[in-house]
């Protein structure tokens with residue numbers, strides 16, 4: 001059993017402008033000790049997705065569908081009180097982008113961490129304090145005993161984020177969720193914090209969800225990646241596989257726009273256009289309005305998660321074997337299927353599967 005199994009999670013915001021389909025049916029799993037990177041452009045729904053996991057979405061936002069099983073238990077059945085007392089900051093810790101939102105300026109850093117330890121464990125003040133100093137040491141804070149007595153404002157940004165990480169570790173959670181934890185930091189400090197996340201993984205064997213817009217950062221810390229676009233998961237794969245063999249046109253574009261081992265700043269190719277509104281997203285495939293590989297069906301057929309390799313799925317019709325004439329589409333098409341049409345792309349006949357083709361380089365397949 002995976003540590004966390006998210007299925008069809010759907011979170012909408014009911015605003016005066018309309019229904020914001022921020023997260024629209026995403027599924028992923030996390031095994032024990034594994035780090036999943038949740039990647040995508042701003043507005044893709046990454047933060048709403050992870051906030052949904054912990055019941056942190058506030059009205060007008062609501063989780064309207066799906067399932068979140070953590071160690072086999074359905075978190076959506078938990079009350080707010082149960083989530084607060086039994087899950088948040090105990091089994092699952094959250095690290096935010098802005099460290100100061102998690103640190104209270106009027107208490108010393110050490111006292112804030114000790115308090116959490118005492119809250120979750122049956123320990124004396126002294127034991128909690130010793131553990132606090134040990135944790136500060138583990139996250140690379142020099143002179144931890146003295147630092148523990150200081151206030152948050154006496155810490156630099158990088159040190160504050162380390163303190164937050166110590167705080168997140170203090171209850172020995174099974175899962176840490178980090179939402180863009182390094183974006184507020186300068187590049188050198190960022191790299192150090194990423195190293196720290198790696199060390200923590202090794203030492204504590206904690207599972208992690210790491211939210212970022214940067215596929216380069218993902219490489220540093222993640223075992224597997226889920227690429228999000230406009231509320232949906234476009235592609236899921238182990239990092240190396242995703243990096244070497246991206247299948248979804250969006251992932252390919254995202255990689256071309258990212259600094260990586262093989263691609264320097266001067267060679268970047270930014271993704272054209274901007275993400276459409278989540279209030280009235282494009283029909284069919286949501287990426288189609290920016291997709292260089294889009295064809296007629298993309299406006300009408302919602303792609304499923306097609307298996308394109310081992311532990312590798314892509315939600316792109318290129319890899320589907322449906323066509324508009326396929327009756328299965330009308331079960332899920334929600335009235336979008338339409339009638340007539342071009343007869344699709346003839347993939348129902350067991351023709352060559354898209355995954356046999358090399359999707360690398362500029363062109364996606366050769367048959368369009």
Ligand SMILES: Nc1ncnc2c1ncn2[C@@H]1O[C@H](COP(=O)(O)OP(=O)(O)OP(=O)(O)O)[C@@H](O)[C@H]1O
Pocket residue numbers: 013015020021022040041042043044045046047048049060061213278
């Ligand atoms: N309180 C809210 N009310 C209405 N819409 C919201 C609210 N919070 C988020 N959204 C919308 O939900 C969508 C997803 O937002 P989210 O913050 O999850 O994106 P993100 O991928 O985390 O982006 P970023 O990289 O900028 O943090 C966006 O369209 C956003 O405008």
Ligand code: NI
Pocket residue numbers: 046047048179
């Ligand atoms: Ni976000």
